[in-house]
Amino acid sequence: MPSGGTVEKALDILYCLHESQAPLGVTQIGRSLSLPKSxxxxxxxxxxxxxxxxxxxxxxxxxxxxxxxLASGLLERDxxxxxxxxxxxxxxxxRGETIFLAALRSGRILVLDKEEGSGFLRAAxxxxxxxxxxxTAIGKLYLALAPDAVSLPEGPIHAFTPLTCLPGPALDRExxxxxxxxxxxxxxxxxxxxxxxxxxxxxxxxxxAAVAVAGASSRLPPREHGRFVQEILAAGRAIAExxxxxxx
Amino acid sequence: MPSGGTVEKALDILYCLHESQAPLGVTQIGRSLSLPKSxxxxxxxxxxxxxxxxxxxxxxxxxxxxxxxLASGLLERDxxxxxxxxxxxxxxxxRGETIFLAALRSGRILVLDKEEGSGFLRAAxxxxxxxxxxxTAIGKLYLALAPDAVSLPEGPIHAFTPLTCLPGPALDRExxxxxxxxxxxxxxxxxxxxxxxxxxxxxxxxxxAAVAVAGASSRLPPREHGRFVQEILAAGRAIAExxxxxxx
DNA sequence: TAGGATTGTTCCAGATAATAGAATAAGATC
DNA sequence: GATCTTATTCTATTATCTGGAACAATCCTA
Numbered sequence: 001m002p003s004g005g006t007v008e009k010a011l012d013i014l015y016c017l018h019e020s021q022a023p024l025g026v027t028q029i030g031r032s033l034s035l036p037k038s039x040x041x042x043x044x045x046x047x048x049x050x051x052x053x054x055x056x057x058x059x060x061x062x063x064x065x066x067x068x069x070l071a072s073g074l075l076e077r078d079x080x081x082x083x084x085x086x087x088x089x090x091x092x093x094x095r096g097e098t099i100f101l102a103a104l105r106s107g108r109i110l111v112l113d114k115e116e117g118s119g120f121l122r123a124a125x126x127x128x129x130x131x132x133x134x135x136t137a138i139g140k141l142y143l144a145l146a147p148d149a150v151s152l153p154e155g156p157i158h159a160f161t162p163l164t165c166l167p168g169p170a171l172d173r174e175x176x177x178x179x180x181x182x183x184x185x186x187x188x189x190x191x192x193x194x195x196x197x198x199x200x201x202x203x204x205x206x207x208x209a210a211v212a213v214a215g216a217s218s219r220l221p222p223r224e225h226g227r228f229v230q231e232i233l234a235a236g237r238a239i240a241e242x243x244x245x246x247x248x
Numbered sequence: 249m250p251s252g253g254t255v256e257k258a259l260d261i262l263y264c265l266h267e268s269q270a271p272l273g274v275t276q277i278g279r280s281l282s283l284p285k286s287x288x289x290x291x292x293x294x295x296x297x298x299x300x301x302x303x304x305x306x307x308x309x310x311x312x313x314x315x316x317x318l319a320s321g322l323l324e325r326d327x328x329x330x331x332x333x334x335x336x337x338x339x340x341x342x343r344g345e346t347i348f349l350a351a352l353r354s355g356r357i358l359v360l361d362k363e364e365g366s367g368f369l370r371a372a373x374x375x376x377x378x379x380x381x382x383x384t385a386i387g388k389l390y391l392a393l394a395p396d397a398v399s400l401p402e403g404p405i406h407a408f409t410p411l412t413c414l415p416g417p418a419l420d421r422e423x424x425x426x427x428x429x430x431x432x433x434x435x436x437x438x439x440x441x442x443x444x445x446x447x448x449x450x451x452x453x454x455x456x457a458a459v460a461v462a463g464a465s466s467r468l469p470p471r472e473h474g475r476f477v478q479e480i481l482a483a484g485r486a487i488a489e490x491x492x493x494x495x496x
Numbered sequence: 497t498a499g500g501a502t503t504g505t506t507c508c509a510g511a512t513a514a515t516a517g518a519a520t521a522a523g524a525t526c
Numbered sequence: 527g528a529t530c531t532t533a534t535t536c537t538a539t540t541a542t543c544t545g546g547a548a549c550a551a552t553c554c555t556a
Contacts, residue, residue, distance in 0.1 A: 010258075025533080039514075054354055070263070108299060
């Protein structure tokens with residue numbers, strides 16, 4: 001709420017529109033960001049002049065297609081994404097489960113790419129989605145292996161499910177285990193019924209990204225974790241090797 | 249250049265970074281937008297705080313992954329895109345050439361979706377790309393059928409190729425023909441060797457989008473235009489019908 | 497390795513441009 | 527058709543942005 005300058009207020013409006021998933025009016029936006037109507041209106045006009053917000057037939061605001069323009073080509077230019085693509089494809093085909101890549105970008109852990117599994121019931125993350133830092137296998141990997149790079153969200157921390165492991169002694173023990181074993185897991189802690197197993201992509205000992213296999217918990221039962229973990233660890237190493245140019 | 253307020257300057261920086269296709273320094277950005285270094289620096293910092301710009305290892309700036317986040321889900325939410333998807337797939341499969349959908353969004357004609365053909369040599373437009381209003385089949389369709397909605401670019405108008413038809417009497421005659429025949433063509437006017445044939449998507453008589461087939465001019469010779477035009481006109485009608493909910 | 501040039505970052509007084517309240521217009525609701 | 531809500535415009539005030547200049551870091555060249 002105590003936002004910075006004018007530009008940041010305008011960008012907060014974009015995030016607000018993105019999160020709402022539905023067109024919003026001036027008043028509504030102003031309320032959720034604690035901005036006066038007239039200010040909100042003017043900022044929306046500025047965003048609209050550059051195409052970053054559109055208006056539906058009723059005059060309400062929604063994210064504009066210029067965002068698609070500005071985002072186009074971004075992923076293809078990211079070395080990690082380029083290095084990971086064939087590995088994701090191969091893994092998803094071999095395992096039949098969804099494999100995805102995430103990394104830290106401007107303080108958030110974002111899904112950078114994915115290859116969906118072949119099951120009728122499968123995880124289908126959306127590229128660009130932000131992952132919560134606790135309550136996620138990849139998030140825990142970052143907390144354990146690159147604690148200075150990530151930070152807990154500002155607001156009050158809530159449990160996503162009854163199984164969410166909130167920050168505290170229990171999470172600290174979990175992170176210690178992650179550090180020693182070199183991979184992380186998430187069993188129904190973010191979304192009920194969803195299991196994730198994550199492995200690091202290390203470059204010169206530093207965590208530059210993470211790969212994870214995700215699927216219905218019923219399809220990834222604990223007794224099979226061992227096999228999946230070996231695969232995903234290998235995938236993380238393969239991506240790291242491709243990043244360093246050892247493999248064409 | 250004579251930009252508006254603070255927010256618009258910041259957004260111009262985003263466009264500048266997008267167009268450059270390579271990371272840029274503060275000085276470089278400031279020069280291309282005629283902004284003082286310190287202003288550029290401060291705006292970049294604001295954009296960075298919200299993840300809209302990232303920095304490469306050398307400290308230079310590039311569009312940030314938050315753009316991917318903000319753009320995610322946008323296309324899937326657009327009714328025209330949803331209605332067009334299966335039509336694009338069917339047409340591309342049947343014809344073997346690339347079919348794409350474009351529409352006017354915030355004053356620009358943007359590629360909203362595409363389905364690539366199967367040829368080794370084929371058009372591969374990028375979703376989000378802006379199409380020039382003259383020199384493009386879809387652009388001409390808009391100039392002819394919705395002249396009030398589109399406007400020529402501000403700066404000096406240049407010919408993309410020796411065959412580009414610049415605004416003037418010749419283009420006016422061309423637009424009259426487009427109006428009477430109900431479709432538009434572009435033969436090497438935008439990119440040498442690229443032919444496009446476009447048909448309107450009409451809703452209540454208003455142009456709401458356009459479909460086009462695009463490919464190497466050698467694969468779309470004039471004597472075969474007739475067949476392609478029929479197909480693309482049918483595709484435009486099919487999309488319009490799906491838009492009005494007549495077809496599930 | 498040192499010198500010179502370019503680039504990135506910080507600072508601050510001054511002025512522009514953003515702010516927020518209130519008034520008006522448009523639209524929805526009953 | 528009256529009353530509510532919401533969108534848009536207006537304006538005085540002042541907070542915030544500006545941009546020149548100084549400083550620091552970096553790169554290039556000799």
